[in-house]
Each structure stands twice: as C-alpha cells, then as structure tokens.
Amino acid sequence: MYQRSSVFKDETKLDISYVPRRLPHRDQEIQLLRQFFNFLLQFPGKMAQRVIISGDVGTGKTVLSQRFGADITSEASKLGVKLHYIHVNCREYRGSLFLILHQVVINFHPNFPRRGYSAEELISILFDVLDEENAYVILALDEFESLVEREGSEAVYKLTRMQEIRHGKPQRLSLICIIRNLKVIERLDASTRSTLQSNIISLEKYSKSQLIDILNDRVPLAFKPSTVSEDTVNLVAELAFSEGGNARFGIELLWRAGKYADAEGFSIVLPEHVRKAASSIIPTVRKSEIAYLSFHEKIFLLAIARIFKAAQTAHITFTDAERAYAVICEEIGEEPHSHTQLWKYLKNFAAMEIVKLEVSAKGARGRSTLIYLPRIPAEELEKELSMLLEKDRRSL
Amino acid sequence: MSLEDVLSSRLRIKILKILLKMGELNVSEIARRLGVNYNTTSQHLKILENEGIVKHKMFGRIRLYRLNEQSPKTKALQNLLESWEHSNK
Numbered sequence: 001m002y003q004r005s006s007v008f009k010d011e012t013k014l015d016i017s018y019v020p021r022r023l024p025h026r027d028q029e030i031q032l033l034r035q036f037f038n039f040l041l042q043f044p045g046k047m048a049q050r051v052i053i054s055g056d057v058g059t060g061k062t063v064l065s066q067r068f069g070a071d072i073t074s075e076a077s078k079l080g081v082k083l084h085y086i087h088v089n090c091r092e093y094r095g096s097l098f099l100i101l102h103q104v105v106i107n108f109h110p111n112f113p114r115r116g117y118s119a120e121e122l123i124s125i126l127f128d129v130l131d132e133e134n135a136y137v138i139l140a141l142d143e144f145e146s147l148v149e150r151e152g153s154e155a156v157y158k159l160t161r162m163q164e165i166r167h168g169k170p171q172r173l174s175l176i177c178i179i180r181n182l183k184v185i186e187r188l189d190a191s192t193r194s195t196l197q198s199n200i201i202s203l204e205k206y207s208k209s210q211l212i213d214i215l216n217d218r219v220p221l222a223f224k225p226s227t228v229s230e231d232t233v234n235l236v237a238e239l240a241f242s243e244g245g246n247a248r249f250g251i252e253l254l255w256r257a258g259k260y261a262d263a264e265g266f267s268i269v270l271p272e273h274v275r276k277a278a279s280s281i282i283p284t285v286r287k288s289e290i291a292y293l294s295f296h297e298k299i300f301l302l303a304i305a306r307i308f309k310a311a312q313t314a315h316i317t318f319t320d321a322e323r324a325y326a327v328i329c330e331e332i333g334e335e336p337h338s339h340t341q342l343w344k345y346l347k348n349f350a351a352m353e354i355v356k357l358e359v360s361a362k363g364a365r366g367r368s369t370l371i372y373l374p375r376i377p378a379e380e381l382e383k384e385l386s387m388l389l390e391k392d393r394r395s396l
Numbered sequence: 397m398s399l400e401d402v403l404s405s406r407l408r409i410k411i412l413k414i415l416l417k418m419g420e421l422n423v424s425e426i427a428r429r430l431g432v433n434y435n436t437t438s439q440h441l442k443i444l445e446n447e448g449i450v451k452h453k454m455f456g457r458i459r460l461y462r463l464n465e466q467s468p469k470t471k472a473l474q475n476l477l478e479s480w481e482h483s484n485k
Contacts, residue, residue, distance in 0.1 A: 113458060129455060
C-alpha cells in the first residue's frame with residue numbers, strides 16, 4: 001500500500017511521557033536534587049529526604065523529577081543499592097492517600113488486593129514490603145495539591161512521620177512533592193509543614209531563548225533532517241513564551257504543527273502549520289488534566305461546553321449546567337450525580353482553571369453561581385471531551 | 397501426602413493453575429476466582445503449603461500466596477500444567 005511520507009522521524013520524542021537525556025536550562029536543579037539525595041547512595045537507610053519542586057505549568061517539574069529518578073536509580077543499581085523511583089500523579093488517584101500508596105505497593109506485588117485494610121495499614125505494609133526486599137523508594141508525588149486538598153495535613157504527616165517511629169529500622173521512603181504553587185503548603189498544619197519545607201526547588205518560567213534551546217534539542221530527535229526551519233521553532237517558542245513560558249505547550253504545539261504539515265502533504269513544517277496548530281490547541285489546560293477527570297466530571301464539563309457552544313454567551317448559571325448534564329446522562333443512560341457532587345466537580349474545574357466562577361448580584365430569586373469559560377474555545381473542549389468519553393465508555 | 401492425594405482435588409489443581417497464571421494472589425482473590433468461600437480456599441492452600449508446593453508471605457493482615465519455585469515438586473507440577481495447557485491449545 002502507498003504510504004505517505006512524514007516529517008516525523010519519531011513522534012514519541014514529543015510525547016508528554018518522554019523523558020529526554022538532557023534537560024536544557026535545568027542543570028543546576030538536577031545538581032541540587034543530586035546533592036539532596038546523595039546520602040541515599042552513600043548511606044542508604046540512614047535518613048529519608050523530602051524535597052519540594054514548585055513551578056508553573058510547563059516549567060519542567062515533572063520531567064526534572066523523572067530525569068533525576070532515572071539517573072539516581074541507575075547509579076544506585078551500579079552501587080548495589082535497591083533504589084526505586086516511583087512517580088505517581090496524585091490527581092490521577094483523586095488525591096487519595098490510599099490509592100497512591102496502593103500504586104506504590106503494586107510496583108512490588110502487582111496483584112496486591114485493593115480492599116480490606118486502611119491507609120495507615122497500607123503505609124505499614126509498604127514498609128514491610130520494602131524491608132523484605134531491602135529496597136528504598138523515592139516517591140514523587142506529582143500534582144501534590146490534589147493530595148493536600150483531599151486528605152489535608154494528616155496524610156502528609158503520616159507519610160513523613162510513620163517511618164520515623166520505626167525505631168532502629170532503616171529509613172526507606174523519601175519524597176519529592178511536585179506542586180505548582182507553594183501556597184498549598186501553607187494549608188498544612190505547622191508540624192507537617194516543618195517536615196516538608198526545608199528543601200525547595202523553585203523552577204522559573206522559561207525565557208523565549210531557553211524555549212528555543214529546548215525545542216532545538218527535540219527537533220532532531222523527533223523530526224527528519226531539515227524538516228523544521230528556524231522560523232518555525234522561533235514561532236513555536238514565541239507562542240509558548242506567551243503561554244507563560246510553557247515548554248510542554250511548545251512541544252505539543254510543535255507536534256501538532258508536524259501533524260498539520262503531514263496532513264497537507266508538506267515535507268517541511270512551516271510557520272503557517274504552527275498557526276493552524278495554535279488555533280486548534282486548548283491553551284493552558286493540558287489535555288492530560290482533562291483526561292484524568294472522572295467519567296461524570298467529563299460528562300458535566302461536556303454539558304458546560306455544549307451550552308457555551310450553543311448560547312454564545314459570556315457566562316451560564318450552575319442551574320443551566322446541571323440541566324444540560326441531566327440531558328446528557330439521559331442520552332447515554334447514566335444515573336446523574338447529585339447537586340452537591342456536581343458542585344464539587346465545578347469547584348474542581350475552577351481549581352484547575354478550566355472555568356471561572358462568580359456569584360451573581362442578589363436578584364429577585366437570590367444569588368446564583370455564574371460559570372465563565374474564559375480560556376478554552378467551547379467547541380475544542382466539546383470535541384476533546386466527546387473523544388475522551390467515547391474512549392472511557394469503550395473501556396467500561 | 398501422596399501425589400494422587402494432592403491431585404485428587406479439582407480445587408487444588410485450579411489453585412495451581414491460578415497461581416501459575418497470576419504469580420501471586422491473596423486468599424480472598426483466589427477464593428473469588430475459584431467461586432468458593434475463604435475457609436475452603438484456605439484449607440486447600442494449607443495442604444499445598446504443607447507439601448511445599450506453594451508458599452506465602454504476610455503483609456499486615458494480607459496473606460499473599462505464590463508457587464514455591466524452589467521446590468522440585470512445584471517444578472514438576474508446573475511442567476505438567478504448562479504442557480497440558482499447551483497441548484490443549
């Protein structure tokens with residue numbers, strides 16, 4: 001069969017999960033992480049470490065932690081230290097300490113049951129597992145906010161302090177907490193804060209020239225030679241810079257531009273392809289974040305997107321959204337979730353900055369919550385959610 | 397226990413097949429897959445463990461069973477089950 005040629009050599013190098021060998025402009029931070037965890041290689045079990053990595057979306061928090069994790073585990077294995085780096089996105093597990101810890105345990109025992117014990121028991125089980133394997137874990141808690149929001153200080157306290165009371169036993173669990181905003185830490189109580197706050201690595205937003213370096217690093221890995229011009233890279237960097245120095249956005253934009261070039265049968269990626277890609281991308285909200293929403297959260301958000309698409313208004317009310325949600329539930333034969341549950345979903349969308357909420361001035365029928373969709377084109381959001389819901393339903 | 401005694405139970409053979417496939421499981425999950433209750437499963441696992449064919453590890457209240465791969469009996473049974481499954485494909 002005739003196969004159309006592509007500008008890509010290896011698209012996976014632009015995937016969100018790809019961890020490059022080199023992280024331009026994050027050398028210092030990698031060095032700092034090495035300093036913080038060096039003792040783990042020299043004196044395993046003597047102490048545990050806790051580090052916070054903070055920074056805005058697309059500043060390289062996740063990839064920094066993953067690169068460091070891959071490097072330190074390979075170094076540890078050369079030294080005969082059984083060190084595991086486990087990266088868990090807390091939002092993916094709804095911020096539940098239990099589910100997060102279960103994810104860690106199944107790294108060692110893949111069929112470990114999900115029921116029949118509490119989160120506290122699971123922490124102690126985890127230490128038993130690690131003792132038995134004589135293993136150490138660096139647990140990276142990505143989107144740590146989610147854990148703090150759901151479980152509060154208690155969970156973090158348990159995670160950090162439970163191993164300290166294992167008198168005479170090795171310290172096996174170290175933490176890397178990845179957050180967007182350090183303000184989250186302020187919500188924790190003083191004693192929990194004190195266990196976390198000593199080592200903080202704050203990542204600054206990338207400048208345009210730094211974004212150019214990052215993109216230039218990826219281009220030869222992902223694209224065939226001479227398919228991406230300097231102009232194209234410059235434009236992608238410019239747009240990523242205007243999105244708050246968001247490297248992830250830039251990398252995804254580059255991938256989409258390549259897709260447009262392929263679809264139009266071009267052998268090079270032109271700035272025009274970047275423009276087309278930019279108008280199709282959902283800015284600031286990551287596709288992955290929407291993908292992590294629960295099935296009913298996705299339905300509710302789809303309902304919101306549909307009203308905005310149809311009504312072309314600046315805002316809608318919570319009641320409008322609730323009604324549209326009920327209609328979709330009926331369409332697909334799902335039992336609708338309660339008013340209170342939908343309210344929680346809406347607060348979550350606001351926390352994720354997908355929607356903005358405002359309380360209306362007191363009218364004849366009292367105050368109501370107004371929902372704005374300030375950043376995302378409703379049509380794009382609807383398309384994305386319809387696709388994700390279809391995928392979810394197929395896997396049910 | 398003689399070989400015929402060990403293999404005289406359909407449930408014990410099923411347990412071996414389950415553990416061969418899954419690697420490691422807790423008692424409740426084995427019971428669920430067998431479609432029998434916890435106590436019955438536990439008794440059969442005990443017999444297999446006494447024969448050194450399976451072994452378990454405790455984590456808190458959770459008991460995880462797996463085949464005892466060090467045992468020549470297990471190896472022989474493993475070969476038998478695998479050959480049997482293979483020739484039935």
